[in-house]
Amino acid sequence: MSQTDSTEESPVPADERVDVSVLVIGAGAAGARTAIELAERGVDDVLVLGKRGHGDAHTTWARGGINGALGTHDPEDSWAIHAADTLNEGHFVNDPDKVETVTEQMPDRLRELDEWGMDFSRTEDGEIDQRFFGAQSFRRTAFAGDHTGESMLTALVDRAQELEIPYRENVMITKLLSDGSQIYGAAGYDMDSGDLVLINAGTVVLAAGGYAAIYNRHTSRDDENNADGPALAYEAGAELMDMEFVQFHPTGMAVDEDDPEWEPWSGRLVTEAVRGEGGRLYNSDGERFMERYSPDQMELDARDVVARAIAKEVAEGRGTDNGGVYLDLSHKDSAFIQERLPRMYERFAELGVDMAEQAVEVAPTAHYGMGGVAVDSHGETSVDGLFAIGETMAGVHGANRLGGNSLAETVAFGVVAGERIADRVDGPGELPDSIVGSIAEPHFGDLQRLADRDGEYDVTAVFTGIQNLMWEHAGILRDADSLQTGLDKLAEFRRQATDLTVGPITSDSFEHAVDIGFMLTAAEAVLRGARKRTESRGAHHRTDYPETDGDWRRNIYYEMADVGRMRSYTDSVDSPSQEVQDALDEGHELDYHQLE
Known part of the structure; x- marks a missing residue:
């Protein structure tokens, strides 16, 4: 990587110019895993940019777990059944090829993270533990207490530092440099100094998150997931896909927004792991209402099903004063909750609520955009040299994301994109006048x-x-x-x-x-x-x-038309492989009552 004064190299009013072969925008799990793959394949001319401090990415707020068919508890599980569950949850508008790319990789990716020091929760035999998660047929969600994302990003950052991957923090990319068919770099600014930064890059990887925070009640951290990644790609000439599919997580915190102590927590995620460990939902009449909506899977039915059920209970007058319902784990021992859900227990304890004694109030909250940038099987967009991965990309999750698949997607496509880029990378390229x-x-x-x-x-x-x-x-x-x-x-x-x-x-x-x-x-x-x-x-x-x-x-695609107008069209969905179709035909389904 080289840096030169822009007054010598370019007439633009930039304070700094950077030349680099691969620019990775976003320093969460997807960006980190891509950079690691590139470094391990001998590509050393890489720069990872984050608009926050080093190791401070939205990944850390992913608490519940990461999926992979290890079979720790359920040896009959397989990558194909994992794929079948993902397609079922996505209501069959997922891209089957991308789904299979993720699910086939994940056992190896989990073992890899373990080798890199991720602090997984363990079974008594020392194996990576796995828990139930909504709409999954088997226990395949590996976890680190209820701080899985934080522990995972720590392991990835440590590995990246071992490989001495260049990283720069507090830089916001505001424009991609593209002629609509090829990428040439990016423009942005240093958020601390205000300096304008021009980057010449032969390949750009967008790993900048999603768009759930365009809603007023959301689980994202402040100032993140405001659609940076999808919008940057769209403006550069790439297509978007499936943007109408926004997941509303059933259990965000429902609080008294007039109470200054509670108000900052409005909408913040109460991880699905609470229900995965046996949490029960009750309305204000004391009814365990999921018995009406999903008597077989109960609280662990698909997120869209549970979210709509809560919304209906509230709309029909059976909600709490704060517009939610009650999530109750008080039938579990305090020691169990503190071991399995330490961050959740600590959060509510600091707010004066003991989860071992009291139910907490929850309501649906915008959580994840299943849509994003349309990419090929390697994560590349229609703009040559521009990749989009993680929550920035579309295709894996269809109409509704299977809990635990977001972290899985980041590391799986980080590897896939890294492989493709490493095979093709050829220096920074030329930034045309x-x-x-x-x-x-x-x-x-x-x-x-x-x-x-x-x-x-x-x-x-x-x-x-x-x-x-x-x-x-x-x-x-x-x-x-x-x-x-x-x-x-x-x-x-x-x-x-x-x-x-x-x-x-x-x-x-x-x-x-x-x-x-x-x-x-x-x-x-x-x-x-x-x-x-x-x-x-x-x-x-x-x-x-x-x-x-x-x-x-069908999938809906969005492209920029003449004079800046947005145009859409649809295309049909492909069929899964025979192995995954067989798993679908077998009809695997969670027996929720194993938790009772």
């Missing part, structure tokens, strides 16, 4: 004009306005009129976004102003796709089209 003049230079000018702008509209008001709009018009229950109203309102927010009052380039308001542009792209795709898909499937539920339509076993 035409790209500099037509894309980089105008973009840096836009960033400079955005800073310290005195406009009519407040950044926070527009930011939260978009989030409120999405919850109201593209939430758990949708219909055509509401979706169209959402699109109309979004057009007004798009207008307001051109006239914002913004602070200096190092301020939070500047970052949020950039985020608003990303959010507008993702929000439009979600609303348009949800209106176009005239059926209910998985996490997408249309009250005016409540049934699943076999003719809609």
